Amino acid sequence: MASQMNARAPKGTADMLPPTARAWEHLTRTAQELFARYGYEPVYTPLFENTEVFTRGIGEATDIVSKEMYTFLDKGNPPRSLTLRPEGTASVVRAALEHNLIPSGGPVVKLYYAGPMFRYERPQKGRMRQFWQIGAEMLGAAEPSADAELITLLWRFYEAVGIPASSMRLLINSMGDETCRPAYRDKIAAYIRDHADGMCEECNRRVETNPLRAFDCKNPACKEIMSGAPLLRDELCDECAEHYSAVKGHLDSLGIPYVEDPSLVRGLDYYTRTVFEVQVDAGLGSQNAIGGGGRYDRLMQEYDGPPTPGLGFALGFERTLLAMEALGGGAEGIAKTEVYVARVDGSVSGAVFSLVSALRDSGVAAETDHQGRSLKSQFKQADRLGARVVAVLGPDEVAAGQVKLRDMTSKEETTVSMSEAASAISALLGRQRD
């Protein structure tokens, strides 16, 4: 006998059922409208890429590449190594290079995406193996005003979905560039080696490959030691310091509140100069970063493309939703059923079907019964769906070319002719029609 089917979604994934899917659509719609005002256009890249896109771009020593990627061989001959995308930036930059979206001297390119990402992480609240991100990337812009614009966009997005500024914390930092970071990296590596005994195995192991990650270590002893580490802020080269200070100046002038966090390093190798993260405590445990990003001026070159400055952010849907719910907001619903067309018996199903279709064609959210329910049960269903008007059709009404309308709020009933049904319903719904 066949073993019983395991009907559960894989660990770390979740089905997006209507309330959540509606929230996702609300967030993506809000992003579409808001991002368009900032000049962003949509982009869709494949859900998987040649593995190298991520190993080169994100960096071999990062957690994502070293532990979290879903990598597999396809059935080609020879087989190719492919990876489900763990984030969006690498793919967008790869696509921009492939299609030469930023010819030398061309204007800035602004792109946004929305979709699932995949990381083999230990699942917990706000941390999934398949999770959903909305991200924006700006390519070709080196000036600090671009950083401030991008951060502002992220901030405004959260405000637009109902997360008040007072509940958010915007952390910013500068990671320096190829002029000042290598020396700083060596300095941190030396510092960790000096404190090797007090620090965890992982920080010790990463000292050669990615010492800056020690700033992110959750181990209390490592935290304590790293709180005394030299800060890159104090070691930035003049150009980076100037850039950072100009970004802050722009944010100040817009009144976007930020907190400088000199230990914010973020887990991807490609960042240079500005990095930022938005955190919310409400509704979230330790996974309190709802979005973040930064500048990646060397990523295009990492792909053997022309030097092209770039910057972007990604925001996590699941955590944003948890925060919204905890803060009393929620996703705006899609159009709820406004009118329920009920039938007295099956003999009038043709007239019912015509009326419900005509209502939908005229822009009204209308629903009817397809299960042969009793009239009483149809009224219950109308109530459950939140319909504000129920139109009732029976053999008598159809014979007289009429329809009975019941206002579900006032409970008043009127009878109107079929030809006036649409306008009478609109009037009941409080709409003005041409």
Ligand code: AMP
């Ligand atoms: P990152 O690409 O790591 O900078 O992540 C950007 C945002 O995506 C984070 O701030 C989170 O909101 C979200 N995110 C990252 N990883 C996960 C995950 N495993 N599960 C859920 N959300 C995530």
